[in-house]
Amino acid sequence: MKHLSILVPRGQNNLSSVVGPFKIFNRANQYFEQAGKHPVFAIKLVGTGEKVDFYHGLFTVNVQRHIGEIDQTDLIIIPSLNHHYEEAIAGNEALISWIYRHYKSGTEIASICTGAFLLAASGALDGKSCSTHWAAAEHFRRMFPRVRLETDQLITDENGIYTNGGAYSFLNLMIYLVEKYYNRETAIFCAKVFQIDLARNLQSEFSIFNGHKQHDDxxxxxxxxxxxxxxxxxxxxxxxxxxxxxxxxxxxxxxxxxxxxxxxxxxxxxxxxxxxxxxxxxxxxxxxxxxxxxxxxxxxxxxxxxxxxxxxxxxxxxxxxxxxxx
The missing domain is CATH 1.10.10.60 (Homeodomain-like)
Structure with a gap:
């Protein structure tokens, strides 16, 4: 059985991008089991502490495994961040180093929305393409000029790294990964259960052009x-x-x-x-x-x-x- 690590970074507030992957991949496992097959993934919520609060303590996620306990994992999912990207990077240095170490050892990595900031901070995206929320694109480019940002793309797939655009478009990335790791039939089933539009492949129609004026010229x-x-x-x-x-x-x-x-x-x-x-x-x-x-x-x-x-x-x-x- 493969191992899936869904990260729970410290100091973040986007609970949906932790719960969403957890539910979709568990449902894919159940579908396989009902068909008499072995589930593909052992799924764990992974982090550097025992608990992480969301929305000022309104919700709490219990981390199941500490990163120090994970010697090998096949797929890492990085959830989206709040808008304090520099703080998120500074507060998750151990997690960022762990991401890069596992990527270099052959682990595939998927970042959701602004989770691309953590992934880029690891260095794993240098010289590669990625997507993130269109509203964060200008900030991302300033921080990570060595990454080729594809703002129109809903999903990117390059050398074992998967990224997606903004907000709930992560559902499309999860279905994409289900098809890759399970099969097309399971992906269609999960898309129907969670009512996810399989036809979407761009975030362009949702973007708002904001002028890109954060420069000194x-x-x-x-x-x-x-x-x-x-x-x-x-x-x-x-x-x-x-x-x-x-x-x-x-x-x-x-x-x-x-x-x-x-x-x-x-x-x-x-x-x-x-x-x-x-x-x-x-x-x-x-x-x-x-x-x-x-x-x-x-x-x-x-x-x-x-x-x-x-x-x-x-x-x-x-x-x-x-x-x-x-």
């Missing part, structure tokens, strides 16, 4: 403000660079370094974010929204919108429009 901040205030107009990036007295190549390089986007990509995301709000809150049709955000080519608008959100403009409007759902 004042010229680029000025450019960002200009793009955000004038996105409906026909904007020449060449003219914008000239207006700011910066050469085009240098402007593109500085913009990419500061925001992680090229100026054109940034402008496209501003337009798409504005379009999403129109689709959510007005009765405007797709063409009306397209013109309102500065596009005149329906094919180009659709391609950009699909690439950024994972949905067509019509699909997004149908799914999220307040008037369509009431």
């Amino acid at each position: 004042e010229v680029i901040q000025e450019a960002q403000i200009y793009l955000e205030e004038n996105y409906r107009e026909k904007i020449s990036i060449q003219e914008l660079a000239r207006k700011l007295n910066v050469g085009r190549r240098n402007f593109d390089r500085r913009f990419k370094k500061a925001t992680n986007f090229t100026p054109l990509e940034y402008l496209q995301r501003i337009k798409v974010e504005a379009a999403k709000k129109f689709f959510e809150n007005t009765r405007l049709n797709v063409n009306e929204v397209m013109y309102d955000v500065g596009y005149s080519d329906s094919k180009a608008f659709r391609e950009v919108f699909c690439r950024i959100t994972g949905l067509s403009p019509l699909e997004y409007r149908t799914r999220y429009n307040a008037y369509e759902t009431t």
